[in-house]
Amino acid sequence: MNFIQQAYKGRNDWWMYVLTFISIFVGIQFASIPLMITGYFAVDGDMDMFRKEALDNFMKAGIDKNLFLGLMIFTFIVALFILYFFVRFLHKRSFKSLITARPEIDWKRFWFAFILWGGTVLVLSLVGVYLSPDDFVWNFKPIPFFTLVLVSFLLLPFQTSAEELVFRGYLMQGLGVLAKNRWFPLLVTSTAFGLLHGMNPEVEKLGFGIMVFYIGTGFLYGICTLMDEGTELALGLHASNNIIAAFLITTNWSVFQTDALYLDTSEPSLGLNTYLPVFVIYPIMLFIFSRKYGWENWKEKLFGKVEEPVIID
Numbered sequence: 001m002n003f004i005q006q007a008y009k010g011r012n013d014w015w016m017y018v019l020t021f022i023s024i025f026v027g028i029q030f031a032s033i034p035l036m037i038t039g040y041f042a043v044d045g046d047m048d049m050f051r052k053e054a055l056d057n058f059m060k061a062g063i064d065k066n067l068f069l070g071l072m073i074f075t076f077i078v079a080l081f082i083l084y085f086f087v088r089f090l091h092k093r094s095f096k097s098l099i100t101a102r103p104e105i106d107w108k109r110f111w112f113a114f115i116l117w118g119g120t121v122l123v124l125s126l127v128g129v130y131l132s133p134d135d136f137v138w139n140f141k142p143i144p145f146f147t148l149v150l151v152s153f154l155l156l157p158f159q160t161s162a163e164e165l166v167f168r169g170y171l172m173q174g175l176g177v178l179a180k181n182r183w184f185p186l187l188v189t190s191t192a193f194g195l196l197h198g199m200n201p202e203v204e205k206l207g208f209g210i211m212v213f214y215i216g217t218g219f220l221y222g223i224c225t226l227m228d229e230g231t232e233l234a235l236g237l238h239a240s241n242n243i244i245a246a247f248l249i250t251t252n253w254s255v256f257q258t259d260a261l262y263l264d265t266s267e268p269s270l271g272l273n274t275y276l277p278v279f280v281i282y283p284i285m286l287f288i289f290s291r292k293y294g295w296e297n298w299k300e301k302l303f304g305k306v307e308e309p310v311i312i313d
Contacts, residue, residue, distance in 0.1 A: 003101040003229040004176035004185070004306050010093025017174045020086040024079050024166070031078035035071040038063055065258050066147045069246070073155040076162040083165060098169040100230030109228070109293075113236030116288065120281065121244045128273065129249075135266035136249070144259035145247065152246045160238040167193045167218070168225045168234050176306045182226055183303045190218030205253050205268040216278035223286060226302055227295045237285075 001008070084095050099105055129136045167189045175185035194215030197203070202210055221234035242256075250260035253268060289295065 001101060001309050003225065004173050004182065005309050006097035006101055007173035007177045008308050009097050010091035012177050016090050020083065020090065023086065024082050027078045027082045028075045031075040034074065038067065038071060066144060066151050069258060070151055070155060073159045076159040080158060080162040083170060098165055100232060102230055106230065106232050109232035110236040113233040114240040117237045118240040118244050121241060122248065125248055129262060135264060137263040137265055139259065139263040140261055141259055145261065148247050148259050152243045156242050156246060157239045160242050161235055164221065164231055164235050164238055168221055168231050172222065172225065180306050181304065182301065182306060186222045186226060186302060190222045191215055193218035201253055206270050209270045210274060213274050213278055216282060220282045220285065223302065224289060227298065228289065228293060233289060
């Protein structure tokens with residue numbers, strides 16, 4: 001059974017998917033309450049300031065950046081728990097079937113993608129700092145920084161795993177069963193993943209051109225999942241990207257405002273760093289993965305039909 005066919009190991013009534021997504025949305029709202037309460041007290045209960053500053057930019061309200069990051073990640077931990085509950089007890093199938101079509105989760109794949117992408121981002125970021133030193137300010141503060149590194153490695157994988165297993169796992173398998181093909185779930189999940197990031201402050205600063213990067217990233221993760229018959233590579237790529245982004249370079253306008261090593265003070269604009277990954281680096285990543293893992297039959301795996309397998313008890 002391929003990755004999308006894993007959904008046939010359980011129940012797939014349409015209302016189950018609707019109920020799961022509604023529950024995840026509601027759960028995230030409740031999980032956001034600690035963050036909202038923290039923001040409220042950070043402005044001493046001043047509701048005008050809370051509406052103006054805390055809801056728009058929590059850091060302006062004086063919240064510790066590591067605390068903010070932890071409270072934000074908490075919402076994803078809740079989402080991941082809700083997803084686990086509904087897959088196991090409503091759909092009646094194993095949570096592993098949401099992650100991979102292999103007999104066991106291949107952690108070597110995860111770590112290969114994690115290290116490969118982490119090294120790539122690290123090198124490209126430091127080259128950017130070297131070429132434009134006036135745009136970056138050294139921002140190293142020992143205690144906040146090492147706390148950030150700890151929070152990033154321990155908690156950020158929950159955030160990235162929640163996004164991957166909702167989009168590349170649950171939604172991709174559900175849409176594949178519904179549409180009976182592979183291209184439709186790839187298109188929808190990649191686009192939806194990008195549009196979800198449309199609420200990020202980067203879009204307000206850079207315009208909707210940045211959506212090329214977000215949607216392109218969604219396609220990278222989706223193609224890896226379909227070609228590799230599992231989410232291990234996508235999980236590694238996503239976790240590595242967000243962890244490095246959290247503690248290496250930050251700005252005062254991005255969604256991740258952390259006590260990173262460098263503060264980017266340049267005027268935000270769409271440029272080479274937006275389009276180079278999508279049109280150059282991502283294809284190179286796919287080529288590397290395809291050679292290492294022997295990917296073949298691209299047309300069938302990305303555009304082929306999805307049929308219900310015959311399961312023999």
